[in-house]
Amino acid sequence: xxxxxxxxAVAKAQAIAAExxxxxxxxxxxxxxxxxxxxxxxxxxxxxxxxxxxxxxxLADEGFLDRRRRAGTRVAIHHKAVFAIPVxxxxxxxxxxxxxxxxxAYRQSPIPAEIAARLAxxxxxxxxxxxxxxxxxxxxxxxxxxxxxxxxxxxxxxxDLGRFNANEWLVLNTPYLHADLAFSAENADRRDARLLGAxxxxxxxxxxxxxxxxxxxxxxxxxxxxxxxxxxxxxRSG
Amino acid sequence: xxxxxxxxAVAKAQAIAAExxxxxxxxxxxxxxxxxxxxxxxxxxxxxxxxxxxxxxxLADEGFLDRRRRAGTRVAIHHKAVFAIPVxxxxxxxxxxxxxxxxxAYRQSPIPAEIAARLAxxxxxxxxxxxxxxxxxxxxxxxxxxxxxxxxxxxxxxxDLGRFNANEWLVLNTPYLHADLAFSAENADRRDARLLGAxxxxxxxxxxxxxxxxxxxxxxxxxxxxxxxxxxxxxRSG
DNA sequence: CACAAAAATATGTCTAGACATATGAAGTGT
DNA sequence: ACACTTCATATGTCTAGACATATTTTTGTG
Numbered sequence: 001x002x003x004x005x006x007x008x009a010v011a012k013a014q015a016i017a018a019e020x021x022x023x024x025x026x027x028x029x030x031x032x033x034x035x036x037x038x039x040x041x042x043x044x045x046x047x048x049x050x051x052x053x054x055x056x057x058x059l060a061d062e063g064f065l066d067r068r069r070r071a072g073t074r075v076a077i078h079h080k081a082v083f084a085i086p087v088x089x090x091x092x093x094x095x096x097x098x099x100x101x102x103x104x105a106y107r108q109s110p111i112p113a114e115i116a117a118r119l120a121x122x123x124x125x126x127x128x129x130x131x132x133x134x135x136x137x138x139x140x141x142x143x144x145x146x147x148x149x150x151x152x153x154x155x156x157x158x159x160d161l162g163r164f165n166a167n168e169w170l171v172l173n174t175p176y177l178h179a180d181l182a183f184s185a186e187n188a189d190r191r192d193a194r195l196l197g198a199x200x201x202x203x204x205x206x207x208x209x210x211x212x213x214x215x216x217x218x219x220x221x222x223x224x225x226x227x228x229x230x231x232x233x234x235x236r237s238g
Numbered sequence: 239x240x241x242x243x244x245x246x247a248v249a250k251a252q253a254i255a256a257e258x259x260x261x262x263x264x265x266x267x268x269x270x271x272x273x274x275x276x277x278x279x280x281x282x283x284x285x286x287x288x289x290x291x292x293x294x295x296x297l298a299d300e301g302f303l304d305r306r307r308r309a310g311t312r313v314a315i316h317h318k319a320v321f322a323i324p325v326x327x328x329x330x331x332x333x334x335x336x337x338x339x340x341x342x343a344y345r346q347s348p349i350p351a352e353i354a355a356r357l358a359x360x361x362x363x364x365x366x367x368x369x370x371x372x373x374x375x376x377x378x379x380x381x382x383x384x385x386x387x388x389x390x391x392x393x394x395x396x397x398d399l400g401r402f403n404a405n406e407w408l409v410l411n412t413p414y415l416h417a418d419l420a421f422s423a424e425n426a427d428r429r430d431a432r433l434l435g436a437x438x439x440x441x442x443x444x445x446x447x448x449x450x451x452x453x454x455x456x457x458x459x460x461x462x463x464x465x466x467x468x469x470x471x472x473x474r475s476g
Numbered sequence: 477c478a479c480a481a482a483a484a485t486a487t488g489t490c491t492a493g494a495c496a497t498a499t500g501a502a503g504t505g506t
Numbered sequence: 507a508c509a510c511t512t513c514a515t516a517t518g519t520c521t522a523g524a525c526a527t528a529t530t531t532t533t534g535t536g
Contacts, residue, residue, distance in 0.1 A: 011518080011519065012519075012520070037486055039486085047520080048521045048523095049521095068528080069486060070485055070529040071485095071487085071528085072486060184443055185424075187439075201425075202441075228422070230420045249489065276517070286490065287492090288491070288519090292490095305516090306517075308497090308500055308514085308516050309499070309500070309515095311516085477536105480534085481532100481533080482532080484530085487527085488527075488528095490525085490526095493522100494519100495518105496517100497516105497517085498516095498517085502512085503510100505511095
């Protein structure tokens with residue numbers, strides 16, 4: 001028969017998308033993995049293939065999946081958010097510069113009130129606090145001041161963030177469900193100026209970003225860009 | 239019969255969306271107008287209703303259309319871009335402040351090289367150049383420095399932009415097909431400082447925005463925010 | 477082995493039909 | 507006037523089937 005619809009509270013395609021998203025976020029299906037094809041998922045979820053197709057297309061739009069004809073559907077490696085979290089290395093290398101980075105500070109530390117409020121964690125909770133500088137052709141490109149929640153990042157303890165790049169490692173290994181972004185401008189303080197090679201008081205574009213997954217807040221970071229840097233995007237039509 | 243597909247170069251839903259978009263941008267269907275229902279459009283375009291539905295949902299996602307059950311589909315009044323062009327008045331009033339604005343300068347003027355390059359127009363072309371200050375509770379909130387292309391904005395000559403708000407008028411009356419956004423930080427120069435009530439040299443968040451429609455560039459604007467202002471968004475999951 | 481042709485396969489898209497649901501409009505009673 | 511009910515209607519969503527298309531895999535050939 002055609003056109004049977006249960007009066008379920010949530011649309012079926014939405015429910016399928018939610019379940020697939022859950023499997024990705026909970027690592028049941030990992031980065032780069034091929035997931036079952038639409039026909040199999042249609043059987044599993046007792047739905048028409050068109051419904052599964054719709055669900056998977058939604059997830060592809062959100063950046064969770066990469067889909068190609070004949071090649072199948074894979075869990076995305078890069079996360080295409082609207083304001084995508086840029087992997088700094090790629091940004092630098094795309095500009096034709098040689099990338100390098102240096103971790104300036106790395107320690108466990110109780111969080112101050114401001115960070116606690118932003119992460120909705122109790123003040124004094126101990127998180128990983130790190131600062132790093134990213135360079136293009138040896139010149140400072142951006143500095144990051146980051147708080148990391150190990151509880152939300154399984155596998156973090158195995159990574160030497162002093163050597164690897166926190167930004168990069170997180171983007172590649174930690175899907176997030178929600179992100180807050182805020183741009184502002186700040187006059188460079190002495191530390192900013194020193195690390196970025198800017199003048200004291202110079203205007204810096206600052207980006208605050210906080211991400212969450214189902215386990216709680218993942219990380220919050222303050223990124224300050226080299227003076228004169230632009231962050232641009234293309235607006236959707238409307 | 240089921241499942242007939244012509245091997246057209248462009249997907250049918252895409253083509254329908256493009257045609258509806260064209261009718262909106264060219265004012266055949268105007269803001270707030272009710273457009274024909276899915277069944278009628280399906281007949282007109284010789285497509286299944288599901289295909290028309292897909293096309294219209296795409297346009298609703300892009301912010302061109304507002305759709306409601308039983309009430310039908312209307313051309314959207316507000317333009318929900320990803321980084322929506324905020325109507326400053328709404329921003330201010332939502333913060334519980336009284337809105338006002340003042341046009342500081344308004345004249346026809348040949349465009350300098352930088353603006354010409356940004357708009358892809360010949361240098362020296364004469365456009366409308368205006369500067370305005372937006373206030374919340376009487377205190378400067380943002381300043382805008384805008385170039386307007388009358389050729390791309392039919393009806394502009396009838397509007398007294400000295401009284402009405404260019405930002406608001408454009409958002410409400412001029413659909414755009416494409417927008418570029420770029421954030422940067424600048425130290426306030428003397429004029430910025432005076433108009434915004436900031437200190438000379440203070441870091442300002444600056445947003446450059448340029449929009450186009452099928453007639454060409456509509457407007458490019460530099461918006462400088464009051465010191466300490468944040469522009470935030472919610473990232474999509476991914 | 478190199479390379480081209482053919483087969484296989486997963487996603488992309490469309491169609492026709494059906495039922496679900498929200499809500500505007502009209503009618504009804506108080 | 508006002509609240510309440512009923513009805514009509516446009517969109518929302520799903521199903522099953524079919525063909526289209528991009529790629530990968532396999533097979534055939536020099």
